[in-house]
Amino acid sequence: MNKIIGVKDKLTLVDLFAEQVRKTPNAYAVLSNGSKVSFSKLDKVSNKVASQLIQRGIGKGDLVPVMLECGHEIISALLGILKSGAAFVPVDLTLPDERINYIIQDCNPKILINEKTYATFLENSESECINRSSLEQPAYVIYTSGSTGRPKGVLVNHGNIYHYVNDVETALSLQDCTSLAILGGFSADAGYTAVFSALCFGKTLHVIPVKQITSFHSLRSYFVNNKIDGYKITPSLIQFFLQQGDATVLLPQKVLILGGEACPISLAASLRNLVQPSCKIFNHYGPTETTVGVLTYELPIDIDDFPNEVPLGKPLEHVKVYILNDSLEPCEEGQMGELFISGELVANGYLRNEELTNQKFIVHAHHNKMHRMYRTGDLVTQKENRNIIYNGRADDQIKINGYRVELGEIESVIREYKTICKCVVLYQNRKLIAFYESDLPINEQDIHSFLKNSLPEYMLPHKWVCIKKVASYF
Numbered sequence: 045m046n047k048i049i050g051v052k053d054k055l056t057l058v059d060l061f062a063e064q065v066r067k068t069p070n071a072y073a074v075l076s077n078g079s080k081v082s083f084s085k086l087d088k089v090s091n092k093v094a095s096q097l098i099q100r101g102i103g104k105g106d107l108v109p110v111m112l113e114c115g116h117e118i119i120s121a122l123l124g125i126l127k128s129g130a131a132f133v134p135v136d137l138t139l140p141d142e143r144i145n146y147i148i149q150d151c152n153p154k155i156l157i158n159e160k161t162y163a164t165f166l167e168n169s170e171s172e173c174i175n176r177s178s179l180e181q182p183a184y185v186i187y188t189s190g191s192t193g194r195p196k197g198v199l200v201n202h203g204n205i206y207h208y209v210n211d212v213e214t215a216l217s218l219q220d221c222t223s224l225a226i227l228g229g230f231s232a233d234a235g236y237t238a239v240f241s242a243l244c245f246g247k248t249l250h251v252i253p254v255k256q257i258t259s260f261h262s263l264r265s266y267f268v269n270n271k272i273d274g275y276k277i278t279p280s281l282i283q284f285f286l287q288q289g290d291a292t293v294l295l296p297q298k299v300l301i302l303g304g305e306a307c308p309i310s311l312a313a314s315l316r317n318l319v320q321p322s323c324k325i326f327n328h329y330g331p332t333e334t335t336v337g338v339l340t341y342e343l344p345i346d347i348d349d350f351p352n353e354v355p356l357g358k359p360l361e362h363v364k365v366y367i368l369n370d371s372l373e374p375c376e377e378g379q380m381g382e383l384f385i386s387g388e389l390v391a392n393g394y395l396r397n398e399e400l401t402n403q404k405f406i407v408h409a410h411h412n413k414m415h416r417m418y419r420t421g422d423l424v425t426q427k428e429n430r431n432i433i434y435n436g437r438a439d440d441q442i443k444i445n446g447y448r449v450e451l452g453e454i455e456s457v458i459r460e461y462k463t464i465c466k467c468v469v470l471y472q473n474r475k476l477i478a479f480y481e482s483d484l485p486i487n488e489q490d491i492h493s494f495l496k497n498s499l500p501e502y503m504l505p506h507k508w509v510c511i512k513k514v515a516s517y518f
Contacts, residue, residue, distance in 0.1 A: 056177040056202045057209065058126050060244035062087070068246050074116040075270070076251035081116045083246075086123065088170055093124025093162075095171035100155055104181055106130040107395075109148055109156040110230070111137060114253040118230055119239070121157050124165075126183060126202075129176030133185045133197070136231035142498045146194060147187050150395065179203035185395055186233050186332050189441075189449045189503070193456030197395035200233075204335040207388040209240045211360040215340050217324050218245070220298050221273035225250040227281070233336045234304050234446060237276045237328070247273075260288045267293050274299030276328065278446035279307040286314060295319050303328040303337060304446030306434060307354045313347050321345060329356040329434075332448070333404065333418045335389040338363045339432060355431035356424065362388035366417065367426055372408055375425075380435050383424045384408070384417040391418070442471045444502045454478075454505070457498050461491055466514040469505060478505035481514050 061083075069084035081089075102108065108125045110132050112118040118134075125132040133151050135144055148156065155161070177183075183202045190196040213219050218241045226235035226249065242249035250272055252263070274296045282302070285291040295318055302312075307327055315325055330337030341357030344350060359365050367381040368374060375381035384406075393401030407416050423435040440451040451469045458467045458478060467480035480486075488508050495504055 054179045056126075056175075056179060056206055057183070057240055057244055058123070058175045058177045060206075060209075061123065062173065062175065064244060064246045071246065072248045073243065074119050074249050074251060076115040077253070079116055081119075086116070086120060086243075087173070089120040089166065090123035090127060091171040091174050092168055093121055093157075093165050094127035094174040094176075096165040096168060097124065097128040097130060097155070098174070098176075102154060103129045103176060107133050107151040107153050107182075107185060109133040109135050109151055109153055111135045111144075111156060111158040112162060113137065113159075114226075114229055114251050116251065117162055119243070119249070119251070121162060122184075122230070123243070125157075126177050127174045129178075129181060131182035131184050131199075133187075134230040136229055136500075139231075139500055140497050143195065143500065147197075150194075150197060151185065177202055179206060182392065186231070188332055189447070189453050191450040191452035191456075193453050193460075195453075196397060196400065198332045199392040199395050200332075200335055201392055204389050204391055205236070205240065207362040208335045208337075208360070209244055211362055211389075212237060212328075212337070212340075213241060213245060215360055216301055216326050216328065217299050218247075218274065221247055223248040223250065223271060223273045225252055225272045225275040225296075227252055227275055227277055228446075232304075232447070233332055234276055234278070236336050237301060237303075238274070260285070264291075264293055271297065273297045274301065276301035276303055278302070278304040279311055280305060280445050282315070283311055286311075286318075292318050296323060298323055300325045301328050302326065302354075303330075305443040309350065309353050312343055312354050313350060316343060316345075316347055316350075327354050327357055330385075330389075331418070331420055333391050334363070334385045334420075335391060338365070338385055338387075338389055341431060351431075353433060355427070356434050357432065358430055359387075360389070364415070365432065366410065366415075367424055367432075374410075377428065378425055380423055380425045382438055383420045383422045383432070385420060386415040386417045390416060444471075444476075447500075447502055449503055454499065454503055457495060458491075458505075461486070461494055464491075468514055475506040476504070477507045477509060479509045479511050479514060481512070482510060485510070 065083045065087045070082050072080050073083040073086045074081045108130050110121050122132050179202045183205050185197040187195040187197050224238035224242045224247050226238045285294050325343040327341040328337040329339040339357040341355045364386045366384040369381050393405050421438045424432050426432050442449050454469045463482045463484045464480050469478050
């Protein structure tokens with residue numbers, strides 16, 4: 045066996061993957077676009093990526109943006125970056141160029157991996173097994189919507205994602221699965237539940253490109269021909285599936301995880317009726333700042349046992365939660381307050397934004413002990429059975445199709461338009477409505493084109509309303 049470079053006592057995801065390579069080298073690790081890649085092959089390719097990065101001076105503390113389509117190639121790239129000791133930054137290629145350029149500039153990378161770079165890396169000969177990762181180092185950066193008009197990068201370390209993957213393996217019954225699927229891209233962390241569970245614990249990961257999801261018939265054909273035990277999905281996307289007719293073939297065999305946005309109880313009931321009785325359904329809640337998800341709730345098998353609303357659930361093993369009032373004092377049972385999260389899953393903070401990090405990641409005394417907490421902005425209550433119920437937001441952050449959106453970011457970009465001086469954006473009946481002040485009439489097509497240069501499609505207002513004084517209305 046090849047010598048392993050950089051072995052240490054404390055395990056990371058890279059260690060778990062390496063152990064799986066030793067156990068099942070010939071088992072399929074990734075299936076995508078008709079390609080089947082074994083654990084051994086994935087290991088060898090990711091070692092090449094790691095070796096080439098190290099030769100170019102990449103290592104601990106470096107950020108490496110990844111600009112690849114969904115497929116086995118991006119998995120190899122992410123693993124290679126982690127093995128080199130650097131952190132990966134997944135970039136959504138469908139974003140406007142201006143937004144992509146901002147993310148790249150904010151990372152200030154020495155190198156980025158695109159199709160050309162990746163192909164060059166693979167031209168080199170095989171490398172020794174490499175692992176320069178450690179629990180204290182950054183593992184990845186995920187960019188989310190920011191109220192200042194620019195996205196913000198959340199820095200997650202190896203310890204965070206390591207504890208998360210281990211916690212959900214049992215909490216979400218992923219140990220019962222032999223195959224998992226990621227149904228979206230890699231620039232949001234929702235899919236990491238499936239990705240890292242598969243890589244670390246020997247399951248086959250089906251990487252289904254986003255463009256394939258837009259075609260119901262091709263997606264249905266894929267599920268007919270491939271057995272998929274589990275996946276995580278937003279309620280809005282699975283609701284779309286159900287509206288297309290016979291969608292039962294698209295449902296997983298053993299574990300269905302709902303997350304990214306609130307799940308209506310009516311949808312949960314419909315899903316319970318459609319899946320096999322042996323299939324478990326979970327609601328999984330958590331902001332990116334606390335590593336994918338921190339609360340889980342398993343829906344009962346019998347619909348008669350359903351609660352009135354789908355709870356966020358109870359914390360994972362390495363998570364502690366606190367419901368505090370405006371004075372940061374604990375709320376009484378049943379009293380609404382803001383949800384604060386502490387424990388091993390709380391991220392490092394925001395990349396190059398100390399001020400915002402200090403605002404959102406606070407140190408607070410509880411039972412005479414100091415705890416580092418993330419303040420979520422989510423208003424919740426805790427029931428007698430200890431399950432946490434979502435009540436709303438303390439700010440103007442919303443969720444659209446699982447994407448986190450700060451209305452302030454949309455407003456900030458709109459105010460940059462030449463004839464608009466003030467505006468307010470609201471989210472009503474699942475549509476964004478922009479109310480604005482302007483001395484001159486605006487051409488909606490022109491401002492739509494202007495916004496598309498900076499904002500992704502899901503953040504563009506559906507309706508424009510001109511009013512005399514914004515302050516008089518809001």
